[in-house]
Amino acid sequence: MAGVSEVLSSTIARIQPLDAEAVAAAETAQAGLVKPAGSLGVLEALSAQLAGIARACPPPVPAKPAVGVFAGDHGVLAQGVTPWPSDITFVMCNVFQAGGAAINVLSRAAGASVTVVDMGVAGPYAEGTGPGAELVSKKVRPATSDLAKGAAMSRDEAIQALEAGIAVADQLVDGGADLLVTGDMGIGNTTPSAALIAALTGTAADVVTGRGTGIDDETLALKTGIVASAVERIAEGADAIDVLAEVGGFEHAGIAGFVLGGAARGVPVVLDGVIAGSAALVAQGIAPTAIDYCVAGHRSAEPGHRIALEKLALRPLLELDLRLGEGTGAVLATPIVQASARILNEMATLESVMAGGQ
Numbered sequence: 001m002a003g004v005s006e007v008l009s010s011t012i013a014r015i016q017p018l019d020a021e022a023v024a025a026a027e028t029a030q031a032g033l034v035k036p037a038g039s040l041g042v043l044e045a046l047s048a049q050l051a052g053i054a055r056a057c058p059p060p061v062p063a064k065p066a067v068g069v070f071a072g073d074h075g076v077l078a079q080g081v082t083p084w085p086s087d088i089t090f091v092m093c094n095v096f097q098a099g100g101a102a103i104n105v106l107s108r109a110a111g112a113s114v115t116v117v118d119m120g121v122a123g124p125y126a127e128g129t130g131p132g133a134e135l136v137s138k139k140v141r142p143a144t145s146d147l148a149k150g151a152a153m154s155r156d157e158a159i160q161a162l163e164a165g166i167a168v169a170d171q172l173v174d175g176g177a178d179l180l181v182t183g184d185m186g187i188g189n190t191t192p193s194a195a196l197i198a199a200l201t202g203t204a205a206d207v208v209t210g211r212g213t214g215i216d217d218e219t220l221a222l223k224t225g226i227v228a229s230a231v232e233r234i235a236e237g238a239d240a241i242d243v244l245a246e247v248g249g250f251e252h253a254g255i256a257g258f259v260l261g262g263a264a265r266g267v268p269v270v271l272d273g274v275i276a277g278s279a280a281l282v283a284q285g286i287a288p289t290a291i292d293y294c295v296a297g298h299r300s301a302e303p304g305h306r307i308a309l310e311k312l313a314l315r316p317l318l319e320l321d322l323r324l325g326e327g328t329g330a331v332l333a334t335p336i337v338q339a340s341a342r343i344l345n346e347m348a349t350l351e352s353v354m355a356g357g358q
């Protein structure tokens with residue numbers, strides 16, 4: 001891809017296709033386990049994907065999941081697209097740090113760490129470690145510009161935010177993480193998510209725009225109109241970074257970079273809801289192979305998420321009508337990812353059982 005930074009192009013260059021031999025070995029191994037072929041359904045394909053990512057069969061069982069919650073604020077709030085004030089974004093970052101948010105509870109249950117990344121939070125934000133999460137600052141600027149009026153950010157800012165996401169992936173993997181989990185926090189961020197999905201899949205705004213945290217019909221019509229006209233501004237021939245800059249958010253850019261960084265490090269990435277889905281479309285536009293490293297943790301209730309997952313060709317592991325974000329649906333799915341690897345590591349073979357082995 002032209003017009004990218006050195007960090008971005010070297011990250012893209014490090015993303016390898018999955019190891020076909022390890023995938024084939026996993027498929028053969030699955031067929032020989034003590035069960036009817038195919039009877040573990042999606043777990044079988046998931047285990048083969050993990051083998052391809054790890055370049056080994058059986059793949060190691062991921063033992064250290066790490067959630068990256070990317071947070072940012074949005075200029076488009078000025079248009080009244082959500083009933084919540086932007087203050088909630090920094091308030092929730094403090095709740096994450098203290099340990100009382102849904103993502104903290106579910107991460108404790110899954111044995112996952114939580115790192116909150118300030119990509120562009122408008123309110124005060126302190127770096128540091130609390131009982132619930134480590135807070136790190138990669139603030140590009142306090143909130144994007146209003147995407148109803150013009151570009152949300154410059155291309156340089158988009159690249160800076162993508163690089164920040166790559167750096168967070170590197171930091172977590174260097175700290176021992178072997179399963180990256182995406183999370184987000186940003187009042188108003190379902191508007192840029194819908195715009196990214198509309199632009200990157202060629203789908204009409206009214207199909208992909210949803211009610212986010214919960215809005216009435218009048219606000220939904222306003223939000224849909226804003227998404228439609230923002231997408232119309234995107235120039236012919238714009239690349240995924242141009243689209244991100246025009247209608248995205250800083251947390252979307254951070255998550256897209258996190259996906260690219262995880263893929264470059266050979267680590268699986270579990271995607272959360274519609275914000276992650278739209279960010280993964282950006283990553284796909286930059287480096288399509290990065291999506292081979294992704295697992296869709298769940299499908300959120302937001303309508304654009306289904307469209308994004310179709311374009312990504314990812315099947316969600318869970319469908320629980322969640323629409324919270326934070327990484328909640330993704331971290332809930334991590335035991336399923338771990339279970340699929342355990343199957344290949346621990347199950348007896350049909351042959352050994354028939355021979356009276358065990």
Ligand SMILES: O=C(O)c1ccc[n+]([C@@H]2O[C@H](COP(=O)([O-])O)[C@@H](O)[C@H]2O)c1
Pocket residue numbers: 081082084184185186187188189190191211212213214272273274275300301302305322323324325326
């Ligand atoms: O993950 C999802 O699919 C999802 C769907 C709807 C809302 N959210 C969360 O709600 C916030 C955005 O909602 P809104 O209505 O302010 O655009 C943001 O903090 C997201 O994490 C998240």
Ligand SMILES: Cc1cc2nc[nH]c2cc1C
Pocket residue numbers: 084088092184185186213324325326
């Ligand atoms: C309270 C609250 C918590 C959230 N977590 C993610 N998005 C959110 C939006 C609100 C409004």
